[in-house]
Amino acid sequence: MSAFETRTAEAAAADSGARGPLFYVGATALLLAMAVDALAVLGRHVGLPLLGSLELVQAAIVVASSTAIVFATLANRHAAARFLLDRSTPRVRLWLQQFARVLTLLFFLILASGQTWIAHDLWDGHEDSELLHIPFAPLRLVSILAVLMAAAITLRRLLRRSKA
Amino acid sequence: MGQLSIGIGGVVLLLALLSTGTPIGVALGVVGFGGLVLLLGLEPALIKSGVVLFETLSRYELGVLPLFLLMAHLCFAANASRDFFDAAARVIGHRRGGLALASVAACAGFGAISGSSLATTATIGLVALPEMRQRGYSSALATGAVAAGGTLGQMIPPSGALIIFGIIAEQSIGKLFVAAIVPAITQVLLYCLAILIICHLRPSIAPPTPRVGWRERRIALLRVTDLALLILLVIGGIALGWFTPPEAASVGVVGALALCLWRRRLTWQSLRHALAETLRTSGMVYLVVIGAIIFSVFVSVTGLAVQVTGLFATVGGGPLAKLLLMALVLLLLGSVLDGLALMLLTTPILLPVIQTMGLSPIWFGIFLVRAMEIGFVHPPIGLNLYVIQQIAPDVSIGRIFKGVLPFLAADFLHLLLLILLPAMALALPKLLAT
Numbered sequence: 001m002s003a004f005e006t007r008t009a010e011a012a013a014a015d016s017g018a019r020g021p022l023f024y025v026g027a028t029a030l031l032l033a034m035a036v037d038a039l040a041v042l043g044r045h046v047g048l049p050l051l052g053s054l055e056l057v058q059a060a061i062v063v064a065s066s067t068a069i070v071f072a073t074l075a076n077r078h079a080a081a082r083f084l085l086d087r088s089t090p091r092v093r094l095w096l097q098q099f100a101r102v103l104t105l106l107f108f109l110i111l112a113s114g115q116t117w118i119a120h121d122l123w124d125g126h127e128d129s130e131l132l133h134i135p136f137a138p139l140r141l142v143s144i145l146a147v148l149m150a151a152a153i154t155l156r157r158l159l160r161r162s163k164a
Numbered sequence: 165m166g167q168l169s170i171g172i173g174g175v176v177l178l179l180a181l182l183s184t185g186t187p188i189g190v191a192l193g194v195v196g197f198g199g200l201v202l203l204l205g206l207e208p209a210l211i212k213s214g215v216v217l218f219e220t221l222s223r224y225e226l227g228v229l230p231l232f233l234l235m236a237h238l239c240f241a242a243n244a245s246r247d248f249f250d251a252a253a254r255v256i257g258h259r260r261g262g263l264a265l266a267s268v269a270a271c272a273g274f275g276a277i278s279g280s281s282l283a284t285t286a287t288i289g290l291v292a293l294p295e296m297r298q299r300g301y302s303s304a305l306a307t308g309a310v311a312a313g314g315t316l317g318q319m320i321p322p323s324g325a326l327i328i329f330g331i332i333a334e335q336s337i338g339k340l341f342v343a344a345i346v347p348a349i350t351q352v353l354l355y356c357l358a359i360l361i362i363c364h365l366r367p368s369i370a371p372p373t374p375r376v377g378w379r380e381r382r383i384a385l386l387r388v389t390d391l392a393l394l395i396l397l398v399i400g401g402i403a404l405g406w407f408t409p410p411e412a413a414s415v416g417v418v419g420a421l422a423l424c425l426w427r428r429r430l431t432w433q434s435l436r437h438a439l440a441e442t443l444r445t446s447g448m449v450y451l452v453v454i455g456a457i458i459f460s461v462f463v464s465v466t467g468l469a470v471q472v473t474g475l476f477a478t479v480g481g482g483p484l485a486k487l488l489l490m491a492l493v494l495l496l497l498g499s500v501l502d503g504l505a506l507m508l509l510t511t512p513i514l515l516p517v518i519q520t521m522g523l524s525p526i527w528f529g530i531f532l533v534r535a536m537e538i539g540f541v542h543p544p545i546g547l548n549l550y551v552i553q554q555i556a557p558d559v560s561i562g563r564i565f566k567g568v569l570p571f572l573a574a575d576f577l578h579l580l581l582l583i584l585l586p587a588m589a590l591a592l593p594k595l596l597a598t
Contacts, residue, residue, distance in 0.1 A: 037414030061227040072447025078187035085185035114214025
């Protein structure tokens with residue numbers, strides 16, 4: 001598969017992602033964060049403060065940002081300095097790309113392991129937010145799930161290229 | 165192996181990984197994690213990484229970034245870039261070099277929405293370059309003006325780079341935004357001055373275009389009134405303390421949605437596209453920030469920043485010489501590192517130096533972003549040059565760079581002014597705080 005075909009396939013995958021459940025979860029969370037924050041501003045200025053708005057926004061942002069990481073991985077959008085990569089021979093470029101994928105996979109697994117460790121330690125503590133008592137455990141699970149999904153996408157890409 | 169050697173080894177390894185095309189966030193995170201394993205052990209390193217992941221994803225202040233991105237995408241869907249350029253072109257386009265001036269003005273206008281250098285360059289380039297070339301402008305001046313003007317997206321609030329700096333350096337994003345206003349305005353003025361000087365010296369490269377009537381000018385200006393009001397609301401609201409930057413971002417998105425509705429440009433397809441683009445770009449930024457925070461923890465454990473501070477203390481000639489040296493280091497690194505990587509690598513090392521010198525971290529944020537911007541327009545990285553070349557494939561990179569040179573001179577002068585007159589960045593936040 002040529003570099004162009006690969007990019008086209010990745011872009012197509014990303015576009016189809018914009019119609020999948022992942023997109024709707026992330027987009028809804030983002031719009032929820034916006035709506036709550038805007039209502040909080042409005043409420044404050046008209047003398048009707050929205051209690052716990054910050055906690056609601058934080059929860060929505062966890063879901064939106066976790067989804068965003070998966071989305072960026074799916075679209076292969078992670079920022080990289082490409083000037084050396086673009087000037088390499090196809091063979092060296094493939095090798096460097098695979099190397100970057102191994103490191104990316106490793107990093108996602110490190111993040112997932114670290115957060116799983118903490119979530120496990122705090123599981124019985126039933127941590128929640130101060131005002132609205134939003135439980136943190138499900139939000140921690142969302143973040144773990146997101147980096148594991150990103151790891152799975154990277155692994156699939158790594159194996160596909162190895163076979164190619 | 166001592167802590168310092170591990171720190172230096174980490175920085176070298178990071179530079180090597182970045183040059184091989186490893187994603188910036190991954191390179192920062194893996195090197196930071198590896199260093200922490202060596203210095204503290206596997207368990208603390210893993211736990212720290214897990215803590216950083218959740219703290220970053222749940223950070224209220226960082227939520228500002230996806231929301232500002234969404235605002236930018238919605239404004240783009242509302243045809244903001246075309247309208248900004250049209251308005252500027254009708255008002256000043258008939259003067260010699262007027263369309264180049266209009267490009268810079270349009271970059272400033274769109275930069276106040278997008279917060280990104282590349283996005284500003286690409287969107288304004290698409291509308292301004294064909295117009296300038298059709299009117300007989302030299303390709304060097306046309307491409308140079310847009311490439312340099314695009315960097316304004318990074319400085320004019322709401323700037324993505326300033327948001328990330330605020331998170332990494334633990335500084336008020338609101339103060340950073342306010343501090344960027346005067347430097348951004350002076351940068352625009354210097355770019356305009358550069359265009360006027362070039363056109364004065366070589367009038368043939370930017371022929372005057374027919375003057376349009378006042379009615380047409382008024383129509384074009386009226387068309388950007390809603391956009392201008394939105395920008396004023398967002399930036400003014402932060403500056404006047406009506407709302408915090410994260411709240412301003414939400415207000416901005418509501419305003420952008422209203423603007424799209426008002427302009428009859430809000431379709432399900434445009435909204436879905438804006439949301440999808442926002443999620444993709446935000447995911448990239450979140451990974452970079454997570455990696456950068458892990459790396460900065462590693463740098464602080466190694467004591468590397470303390471050593472660099474000591475090294476700077478040995479430089480004679482007072483604070484000015486130290487800052488000039490720092491600017492030189494940043495510019496040299498900026499020629500081999502991506503702007504974001506430059507900021508994330510140097511902030512944890514240079515910020516303590518700045519604080520030891522008694523200088524403001526807010527000023528340093530503006531200074532760093534300004535140095536970063538310069539890296540966007542000079543080879544070998546010069547991402548804006550490549551963005552422009554994609555829009556105008558018949559113009560060589562060498563020619564685009566030639567066109568950028570006068571603006572680079574303006575950039576160096578601006579950076580020097582920022583060093584000599586820190587009040588350029590600090591006066592407005594101080595004034596508004598009183």
